[in-house]
Amino acid sequence: MTAEFVQPDLMPALPEMVMLAMTCLVLLVDLFLPQEKRGFTLLLSVATLALVIAAVIAVAPVGAVSSFGGSFVLDQLAVVLKIATCAVTILVFVYSRDYLADNDIYKGEYYVLGLFATLGMMVMISAHSFLLVYLGLELLSLSLYAMIAFNRNSLSASESAMKYFVLGAMASGLLLYGISIFYGITGTLDLNQVGISISAQFAQHPVALGFALTFIVVGLSFKLGAVPFHMWLPDIYQGSPTSVTLFIGTAPKIAGFAMAIRLLVDGLGDLQVDWSQMLLALAIASMAIGNIIAIAQTNFKRMLAYSTISHVGFILLGILSATANGYASAMFYTITYAITASVAFGVLLVLNRKGFEAENISDLSGLNDSNPWYAALLAIAMFSMAGVPPTVGFYAKLSVLQAVVQIEMIWLAVAAVLFSVIGLFYYLRVIKVMYFDQPLPEQTTTIKEALDVKLLLSANSLSLILLGMFPSTLMAYCILSFS
Amino acid sequence: MIETVIFYVFAVSTVITATAVVTVRNPVHAALFLVLTFFTSAIIWLSLEAEFLAISLVLVYVGAVMVLFIFVVMMLDINVARLREGFVRYLPLGLLVAAIMLGLMLSVVTSDVFVLDLASEPVPKPADYSNTKALGGVLYTEYVFAFEIAAVILLVAIIAAISLTMRKRSQTKYQNPTEQIRVRKADRLRVVKMPSEDK
Numbered sequence: 001m002t003a004e005f006v007q008p009d010l011m012p013a014l015p016e017m018v019m020l021a022m023t024c025l026v027l028l029v030d031l032f033l034p035q036e037k038r039g040f041t042l043l044l045s046v047a048t049l050a051l052v053i054a055a056v057i058a059v060a061p062v063g064a065v066s067s068f069g070g071s072f073v074l075d076q077l078a079v080v081l082k083i084a085t086c087a088v089t090i091l092v093f094v095y096s097r098d099y100l101a102d103n104d105i106y107k108g109e110y111y112v113l114g115l116f117a118t119l120g121m122m123v124m125i126s127a128h129s130f131l132l133v134y135l136g137l138e139l140l141s142l143s144l145y146a147m148i149a150f151n152r153n154s155l156s157a158s159e160s161a162m163k164y165f166v167l168g169a170m171a172s173g174l175l176l177y178g179i180s181i182f183y184g185i186t187g188t189l190d191l192n193q194v195g196i197s198i199s200a201q202f203a204q205h206p207v208a209l210g211f212a213l214t215f216i217v218v219g220l221s222f223k224l225g226a227v228p229f230h231m232w233l234p235d236i237y238q239g240s241p242t243s244v245t246l247f248i249g250t251a252p253k254i255a256g257f258a259m260a261i262r263l264l265v266d267g268l269g270d271l272q273v274d275w276s277q278m279l280l281a282l283a284i285a286s287m288a289i290g291n292i293i294a295i296a297q298t299n300f301k302r303m304l305a306y307s308t309i310s311h312v313g314f315i316l317l318g319i320l321s322a323t324a325n326g327y328a329s330a331m332f333y334t335i336t337y338a339i340t341a342s343v344a345f346g347v348l349l350v351l352n353r354k355g356f357e358a359e360n361i362s363d364l365s366g367l368n369d370s371n372p373w374y375a376a377l378l379a380i381a382m383f384s385m386a387g388v389p390p391t392v393g394f395y396a397k398l399s400v401l402q403a404v405v406q407i408e409m410i411w412l413a414v415a416a417v418l419f420s421v422i423g424l425f426y427y428l429r430v431i432k433v434m435y436f437d438q439p440l441p442e443q444t445t446t447i448k449e450a451l452d453v454k455l456l457l458s459a460n461s462l463s464l465i466l467l468g469m470f471p472s473t474l475m476a477y478c479i480l481s482f483s
Numbered sequence: 484m485i486e487t488v489i490f491y492v493f494a495v496s497t498v499i500t501a502t503a504v505v506t507v508r509n510p511v512h513a514a515l516f517l518v519l520t521f522f523t524s525a526i527i528w529l530s531l532e533a534e535f536l537a538i539s540l541v542l543v544y545v546g547a548v549m550v551l552f553i554f555v556v557m558m559l560d561i562n563v564a565r566l567r568e569g570f571v572r573y574l575p576l577g578l579l580v581a582a583i584m585l586g587l588m589l590s591v592v593t594s595d596v597f598v599l600d601l602a603s604e605p606v607p608k609p610a611d612y613s614n615t616k617a618l619g620g621v622l623y624t625e626y627v628f629a630f631e632i633a634a635v636i637l638l639v640a641i642i643a644a645i646s647l648t649m650r651k652r653s654q655t656k657y658q659n660p661t662e663q664i665r666v667r668k669a670d671r672l673r674v675v676k677m678p679s680e681d682k
C-alpha cells in the first residue's frame with residue numbers, strides 16, 4: 001500500500017515562510033556584524049516586517065482560504081490582524097534602539113527573538129486547530145521570556161522573566177488541559193470539526209464541555225491579563241527593560257484577541273451562552289480592579305499595566321456581546337489600543353538616558369518645559385486611553401458600548417462608562433504632572449533626539465487623532481472581517 | 484496466539500523493570516533498568532504495528548537520552564543512603580497518588596464522555612503496510628506547518644539558551660595554539676653570560 005502524498009497549498013502561508021526565512025537571514029547576518037554596525041540588523045528586521053506586510057497583502061484572499069488540512073486559515077480577520085501586528089512591531093523595533101544602546105543590550109538577538117515572537121503571533125492569528133493555537137502561543141511566549149531576561153545585569157529583569165515563565169507555563173498547562181478534554185470529547189483538534197462535534201454532543205455532555213471550556217477561558221484570560229488572572233502583568237511590565245515592556249504591551253494583545261476569537265467564536269461558538277457569562281464576570285472585574293488600582297500607582301509602567309487590564313476588560317465586553325458588531329468593535333479596540341500603547345511606551349523610551357531610567361510618573365514632571373513636543377505626543381496618547389474625543393480611544397469605547405447596548409445590557413454599558421470615568425483620573429494626572437508641575441533638577445538635561453524615532457513617534461501619535469476623526473476605514477475592515 | 488504470548492511476556496517484564504527502576508539501591512542499576520523498560524515498551528509498540536515509534540524510542544531514548552543519563556549518574560557522587568531516607572515515610576502518599584491516578588484512568592476508560600471506541604477491535608494491517616510512510620504522509624502534508632513551527636520553537640530555545648548563558652569573561656586565560664607553535668627560542672630564552680666566579 002502506498003501512502004497518498006497530497007501536497008497542501010503553501011501559498012496562504014507565504015507571509016509566515018517569508019518571515020521565517022528572513023529571520024534566519026537576520027540571525028546569520030547579525031553574527032558577522034561588528035557592534036558599531038548593529039543598525040544594519042535593525043534595518044534588515046524592519047525590512048523583513050515590511051516584506052511580510054507586502055506578502056500578506058499579496059496573498060490576501062477574497063473569501064476565507066484554509067490549508068494544511070483545515071488547520072490554517074487565511075481570512076479577512078487574519079489579513080488585517082497580521083498587518084497590524086507587523087506594523088506595531090516595526091514601531092517597537094525603531095523606538096527601542098536608543099534604549100538598548102544606552103543599556104548595553106544592543107544585540108541582534110533582541111531583533112531575532114522579536115521577529116520569532118511576531119511569527120508566533122502570526123501563527124496564532126491564522127491558527128484553526130488547537131495544535132497550531134498552542135504552538136503559536138508557545139513560540140510567542142518562549143521568545144518573550146528570553147527577551148525579558150535579556151539584560152542579564154538587571155536583577156529585576158531576571159526576576160520578572162522567572163515570574164512570567166512560571167505563570168506562563170501554568171497558564172499554558174491550564175489551556176492544554178482544557179484542550180485535552182475537548183480532544184477527548186470530540187476526538188479532533190480541528191476547530192471546525194470541534195464546533196460540529198460539540199453542537200451534536202451538547203445535550204449529551206453539558207458538564208464535561210463546561211468543565212473543559214472553563215480551563216480554556218482561564219488559560220485565555222491568563223494570557224490576556226484579565227482579572228483575576230492579572231497578577232503577573234504589573235510586575236512584568238515594571239521589571240522588564242522598557243523596550244521589552246513596549247513589545248509585550250502592544251503586539252501580543254492583538255494576537256491574544258485573535259486567539260480568543262479563534263478558540264471561542266470559531267471553535268466553541270455553540271457554547272457561547274456559557275463563555276459569555278464567564279467573560280462578563282472577567283470583564284467587570286478587569287475594568288474595576290484595573291481602573292481603581294491604577295490610581296494608587298506612582299510607577300508609570302505599573303500604571304500602564306493596570307490600564308492595560310482595564311482595556312482588556314473593554315475588549316472582553318466586545319467579545320462577550322457575541323454579535324458581528326461586537327467582535328468588530330473589540331477588534332477595532334484592540335488594534336487602536338496597541339497603537340496607543342506604543343506611543344505611551346515610546347515617549348517613555350525617548351526619556352531614558354544612559355544611567356537614568358525614566359519610569360516613575362514624577363520623572364515626567366515639567367516635561368512640557370523641557371520638551372513640549374514629546375509632552376504633547378504623550379498627552380494625546382493619554383487622552384486616547386482615557387477615551388476623550390477627538391482621539392481614537394473615544395470612538396473605540398463608543399463602538400464597544402454600542403455593541404453592548406445592542407444586546408440590551410444597558411447596565412453593563414453604564415458600569416463600563418463609570419469605570420472609564422474613574423480611569424480618567426489617572427490619565428489626567430499624568431497630563432497635569434507634565435504641564436503644571438515643576439521639573440525635577442535631574443530632569444532638565446535635554447533628551448537626545450534621533451530623527452527617525454521622532455518622526456515615527458509623531459506620526460504614530462497624530463494617527464490617534466486622525467483615526468479618531470476618520471475611523472470609518474479601519475472600522476470597515478474590522479466589520480468586513482466578521483461578515 | 485503468538486502475539487498474545489509476546490504481549491504478555493513483554494508487558495509483564497515492562498512492569499517488573501519499571502518497578503525495579505524505583506526500588507533498586509544503585510542509581511546506575513536503576514538507569515539500566517529504565518533502558519530495559521524502554522526496550523520492552525518498544526516491543527509492545529512494535530506489536531501494535533507502530534514500528535516507527537518503536538524504533539525512534541530505542542534510537543532516541545535508549546541510544547541518546549539514557550546514555551547521557553547514565554553519564555550524569557556516574558559523574559555525580561550520589562549518597563544512596565540519604566536518597567532512601569524518606570522511602571517509607573512517603574510511601575503512603577505515593578500509594579495514594581497512584582490509587583487516584585488509577586481511579587481516574589479507569590473512570591475515563593469506562594465513561595461515555597470520551598470517544599474511546601472500545602467495542603470494535605482494530606483490524607490488523609497487511610504485511611506491506613508501512614507505518615513510517617503513513618506517518619510521513621500526514622506529517623509532511625497536513626501537519627507540515629505545525630511540524631515546522633515546532634522546529635522553530637526548538638530553534639528559539641537554542642538561541643535563547645545561548646544568548647542568556649554565553650558570557651565573554653575578560654579575565655579568562657586561554658592559550659593560543661598558533662602563537663604557541665610559532666614561538667622561537669629567542670623569544671623566551673635569554674642566555675646570560677656570566678663570568679665564572681673565583682673560589
